[in-house]
Amino acid sequence: MTSAPGRRSSTFTRLLRHGFTDPSAAERLLDSPELATVRNDPVLLDALGGTADPDLALHGLVRMLEAQDGATDRQELLDTVIAAKPLRDRLLGVLGASEALAEHLARHPHDWQALVTYEPRDLHPGVEEFERGLADAADPVALRVSYRRCLLSIAARDVCGTVDVSETAAELADLATATLRRALALAEADAPEDAALCRLAVIAMGKCGGHELNYVSDVDVIFVGEAAGDADEGQALRAATRLASHMMRICSETTVEGSIWPVDANLRPEGRNGPLVRTLASHLAYYQRWAKTWEFQALLKARPVAGDLALGEEYTGALRPLVWKAAERENFVADVQEMRRRVVANIPAAEVDRQLKLGPGGLRDVEFAVQLLQLVHGRADASLRSGTTLDALKALAAGGYVGRADAAQLDEAYRFLRTLEHRIQLHRLRRTHLVPEHEADLRRLGRSLGLRTDPVAELTREWRRHTSVVRRLHEKLFYRPLLDAVAALAPGEARLSAEAARERLVALGYADPAAALRHLEALASGVTRKAAIQRTLLPVLLGWFADSADPDAGLLNFRKVSDALGKTPWYLRLLRDEGAAAENLARVLSAGRLAPDLLMRAPEAVALLGDGDGGGLTPRSRASLEQEILAAVRRADNAVQGVTAARGVRRRELFRTAAADIVGSYGTESQPAEADQGALVDLVGGAVSDLTAATLAGTLRAVVREGWGDTLPTRFAVIGMGRFGGHELGYGSDADVLFVHEPREGVSEREASEAANKVVAEMRRLLQVPSADPPLLIDADLRPEGKSGPLVRTLGSYEAYYRRWALVWERHALLRAEPVAGDEELGRRFVELIDPLRYPSGGLDEDAVREIRRLKARMESERLPRGADPKLHAKLGPGGLSDVEWTVQLLQLRHAAQVPGLRTTRTREALAAAREAGLVPEEDAEILDEAWVLATRVRNAVMLVRGRAGDTFPTVPRELAAVGRYLGYGPGHAGEMLDDYRRTARRARGVVEELFYGGQ
Template sequence: MPLGGRRDSRFGQLLRRGFTDPTDAARLLDAPALRSAAADGPLLDALAATADPDAALGALVRLAEAQPDGERAAFLDTLLAAKPLRDRLLAVLGASDGLADHLVRHPAEWRALVAFETADLHPGTEEFEAALADAADPDGLRVAYHRALLTIAARDITGTTDVAETAAELADLATATLRAALRIAAAAAPDDDAACRLAVIGMGKCGGRELNYVSDVDVIFVAEPADGADEGPALQAATRLAAHLMRICSDTTAEGTIWPVDANLRPEGRNGPLVRTLVSHLAYYRRWAKTWEFQALLKARPVAGDEALGAEYAAAVAPLVWQAVERENFVSDVQRMRRRVESSIPAAQAERELKLGPGGLRDVEFAVQLLQLVHGRTDPELRGSSTLDALAALAAGGYVGRQDAASLDASYRFLRTVEHRIQLRRLRRTHLMPTEEAELRSLGRSLGFAGEPVKELTAAWRRHTAGVRRLHEKLFYRPLLDAVARLDAGQLRLGQDAAKERLVALGFADPAAALRHLSALASGVTRKAAIQRTLLPVLMASFADSADPDSGLLNFRKVSDALGTSPWYLRLLRDEGAAAENLARVLSAGRLAPDLLLRAPEAVALLGAAEGLAPRPPAALAQEIQAAVGRADTAESAVAVARGVRRRELFRTAAADIVGAYAPDVAPHEAPGQALDRVGSALTALNAATLRGALTAATAAIGHRPPPARLAVIAMGRFGGHELSYGSDADVVLVHEPAEGADERAAAEAASAIANEMIRLLQLPSIDPPLLVDTHLRPEGRNGPLVRSLTSYAAYYRRWSLVWESQALLRAEPVAGDADLGRRFTELIDPLRYPVGGLDQDAIREIRRLKARMEAERLPRGADPTLHTKLGRGGLSDVEWTVQLLQLRHAHEVEALRTTRTRGALAAAVGAGLLDAEDAEVLDEAWVLASRVRNAVMLVRARPQDTFPADARESAAVARYLGYEPGTVGRMLDDYRRTTRRARTVVERLFYEG
């Protein structure tokens, strides 16, 4: 074979084995230090199995070159002959540059990996103490520590130990290291050692025996005078010993460093004394300690120094930990601490954070610790310090569903393994996912992703973090329901007080009422109660995730009471996966949707499948209403049926909006603007169909056969713009013309009678939400006739029309009645709203004057202009008037501007070069946000309002609808102000021309 062919063949083999630089790999394999024969079979196979074959090979050459001349051959012979050694050594070299550097500095250390005896497979503190026993000075301790770390890493990477065992070994090695460091410090100051009894208490991951490869080791120091010694000098001696211990572990020399010892979890943190007596510790915890300090003490464990004193400390603080739940605001303090940790993450790092970010390790740890603290007071089985052990105990005790616990366990193990592998690479403390392709590739390979390591790693990471986030606040439900189910028998596994505590932890403001609702739903031995006990954990998760869990549970009880005898109801919730969760979200998102549902509970059937939440086509909706109206005996019953259909469809629209906003993984995810357009179009079609039905009923009620007048209903304002919100009136103007051969006077009287009857019918008292028809935009407003003929409109507009009326007509669109008459009305007004040549300067000045007057006079007294969605700075009015001025000036030339829709006109202005794309985006974002806030407020309060609610729970519910996490109402308001401030800047430049 030609030389080039052999080279290409070899490069191909190297690429297939995972090398990314076959040229350099071939050079290293031919290096004298390896001997060419070493490149054959077994060595290449072992390199191919590593996380980073290139790094492993490079480090192997360095290690071989570092061997003394007389020992290199023996090293290579052993490596080739002993597969266990080959696998362990190369696995370490391919996963850790830091440990590779240690091996090169100490070429004989590889022998620590030659063989693991059975007793060495899972060493504990005693074995590690023996391994460090010969270390007589700090550098000797550093070398011995890294040798032990090497063996832990080798067992970990090759799968001999799992992540929990590895973390425990790392903590045991830390314990042995602290003891060795204290021994060295005591040897350097024997008088200090004789003067005091010093105990070192491991905290955090060290205390919990779940340490990382590279981490601060958290400790607390407690001391007492030795027999016959005075307290003051004894504490000074103990402080010197503790400080020396910290320096031994933390200092960096040519042998590297071990890890920083962090004593900041001590009473008063950095501001407190490094060492205290036991009495001083207890006095602080009883009087001054904050909730998070008791949470930290969950993992307190004596690790070094005086064993009796350490045990005494542990026994004294343990009761304080389990009494902490009795503190006022305990649960909210723990939750607030988690949110504070999360909010402290730099924005640029949030998505890469394995530890502190959403769905990260802290989510698991905080949830588990909160449950331990709440229930560990009465259940000693929950008092373990390891996260995974505690999670297992919570599952065994019924405090966490077994499936949820298994999911969290798997995700925690995955995330900890990723964290370990990242830290091993350079022996540096980090919790951030790498961004470089090569680093992600080696990380993925180290976790066993062999096909497409980067893609598979990223997908697994996202899946686990999403799962953790979803379960983070869902760790309370099953035992609560188990307890409620036993209320009748009086055999509570969980007492009522504990059940109430758990409900408070879920966010219920009235736990006693919530417990009554749960008892009514889930108690007893009936099939209905059994199904409810299956459903309620899912529902409670959604209630807890809302801003008002109490209302959600109360509304669910009302719906269940109304439909409890319907066999399909509970079957739907049990068998249709999304139905129960959709229902819970709808019932806890505010007042509007539950009010609509409770008026006709059978509408819950819409929540079963995705198509049930899709808006009905306008034609189908109109056909249903017209058919129902045609079957009715009276006009009143006809409109009652039409309003009933409207109520059902209003619920469908609101439910789809809520589900999409609160659970985009359940509903098809839409951008905010798309979701808003969908709601506006659905509400417009719904109101138009209802008006058509009412018009048909009113026409029939007047009794003319055929009527002497044709009537058309023209939508105006947000109705005409297909931009209705849940609380919008239906702005309309009415136009008529005589039927063929009819008298004009009789036609006008008939048209007026039909219009008044239509409005009367829609305003009849009813349990259904009203459709308020507003006709104030007609010529002459309240002083003008309710209905005009087309000829009258033409005469008025020709003689009396003002510029504001032309602006209002921009949104005019026929929605009901005679279609031909509606078309001719549109043709009549087009020259007014799309004037030839645009507007003259007087008209432009008049529009600006009207806008300025509106800003000055119509904003309600006391309203915050930065938070008023309609008339406030950068709100709906600002954006709409700016867009409408562009339409009045340019729509005659630009056909695409002839639209009633605000967002459509914005896009057309950009397309025509009349508006900069960036300015349009700013205006669009503000308009969409203000519109969504109005919708959110209506959904939450069931009453329209143009400002954010003052009530804290209502504001929190608005924030949840807008996609904000709990506790971030302030951020929502800041974001709104920032968005609308930017929009106002654009408005002042475009509308007012600076």
């Protein structure tokens, strides 16, 4: 029956809202006779909307209903689904996630009853329960049906979140164990004479052995056979081989009910060329004489699961000591490294970026890193000997072999990647580790992981983030040069050859390993206490340097700092004893040129990196800075010495701010990278602006003190403009200012004016004296009449000028005016003077708006450097700082008189106020804020990396990579960074077109 147009439209909309991608098809299915009694029931529609793929779930439900024996069974199913939420969630959850299990339920329409029982979280089935579920399977076909029925319950608990991914993987391994046991029982029933001749143990390897199986995976096994009773060994092994082969066929072969999974015995001694079944003695002889490193690594997960379990325990008990001696083998670390490289090299190029398991940053990287550390340290620490990756990782962290933060990040990434792998395989129950390419598949996967706002984009972002974390941490753990020493044959024999050390350094990312070795030798050679501490620190520092885009620079800078401070008793003690100090120093020294250059001129500032829990990196208040600088000026003999002292404070405090910025961006083992990038931008802008204000206050005091003693003939104030007034200065920003004065009582205007002009000239001269410090340039071009106007005016002169002559651009510039130094009362009165100009009661007329737009276009056309890519220019490009700031400022000029929140000099505060007042839609405000924060961080990054200011991304690859690392992009992701910037700026430009150019 076709729905009426009106109802169809309403239903169509509801279906879209509930996540259906083909509402027309869904309407037809809902109108089918099978759903006649529930088609309008909101419970059903809501439940379908909660699945990974509502279209798939609805289609599967209709097929199940069609397959029921009659109307009574069909109605029983519907009534139960509608009435019982646990069943409804489980059944529809499975139908929406797995096309293959929906097919099974259509073929076996009563198997849905396996989902009726609801187990509390702490009552999950194990091997015995699964064995009971498979007990009635009398042949391979029946075994497949029973297996799928058990798989239904696992999948239901999985997709409903009743279990986490590690519990799901363990249940799958237990189901595989029960299946192997049932398959072996069927083989023995078919050949009882063979069963009587031998003892056969089935040893699970790989993920099954580690209790971390996938939905669809080869089940790796090794067979151990012994003669039973008086049987001949050869005869017994032949019987055991027939049983093992038959068992494998029962599981692996395809029938009318499909297959279960392949049983793979290629991990046995000699691989597929070796006998399928060996005696325990034969296994032991092989591993003692011929086994390769990877074979011992594989034995980490060996576990008896079927057959003669006592024989299986004998096997694992005999081989376990050999496993934990593997790290003593010659070239152990190199062998493991080479094996991993071979795996990656064999991935087809077209699949590398989609490989969840084998690609860089994939599951295998976590597993390899964990297994390597287990083999190295597990000889002496039995707590590390778990065959389960996450359990072993937890033990490594508890034992101090892996940093807790690293372990937590690896655990989170591994769980995400395994869950994603499970969901991919569950759909069609096919063995694959590739992330699909089609949007519909990605949407289903994203929704299955609880990502509902923009499933495809969110899934891709999370996947890339986790692989980036794994890639970085895998390299850090896997290639640490210390591992060779830890894995040496005996204490005292650990010494890397020069070639091996170079290889490790290259693996860590050092471009000049020969130079790196020279630095290491200079730092750590000898028998002094200093050298001993360095030998303790360096293996860890090398890993942190390797986490940067320029490890060579990090190591070189560390040597320079150590040479400067090596004889200072507190320096190495600080790095050794104060937690994050060494890691903070490594981050700072390898993040670019600015912070190391500042530190080299004041090495004692290293002490800031180890003050408690990072408190030493907290920027100081303006009042505190000003107090220190003014005290230094008072102690100075003359103005030059006073300003030199002020610049010394500025140098140290710039280092403090840069270090805080770098550490917040990179993160540390104990503190992840700063999630709120806007907070870092505000921290830097506020700190540098406060420091600049304090420096100007000190310079002003030094000049006045030398020329006039305690009192200048005129009151004098410095007004911050532009980014300075907005508390948004970057490391390389000029200080835009206005100067205002007012003669003191009894002082002529001429005398006062001469004094004020001398103060300005002397301040500018002293601050521009050549120095190795970052320059502090005073720019007064925003004054009335621009460069043509006087540098300093009286308050009355400003009032007269602004009353008669103020142009639109001058009123616009005053939006960010704020007193920063000098006479506070005069500064306050200046603000009172300009407030009516910048917050006009009548807003702006259209002529003024057109003028502002014209001025912006002219500025961008004249100032954008020739040859620069506008789309990557953080200041003047589309969606850059200028776009956002002029848009916000236009709103201030128009509405600040009526909206008090807009009366601020700070861009982000004004934007937030505009959003709260309804002047900017919330989504648009978020887009503008994100673009402004990103563009500001790009400019800060360029200054940190290159040591000089810039508004666009560097072209030198290593510098570009360093900017990327600061912005949170791992190695090899510079292109992704540029794409993300363009996308963010493009979205912001769209908002600017509407708000700034659209006449709103």
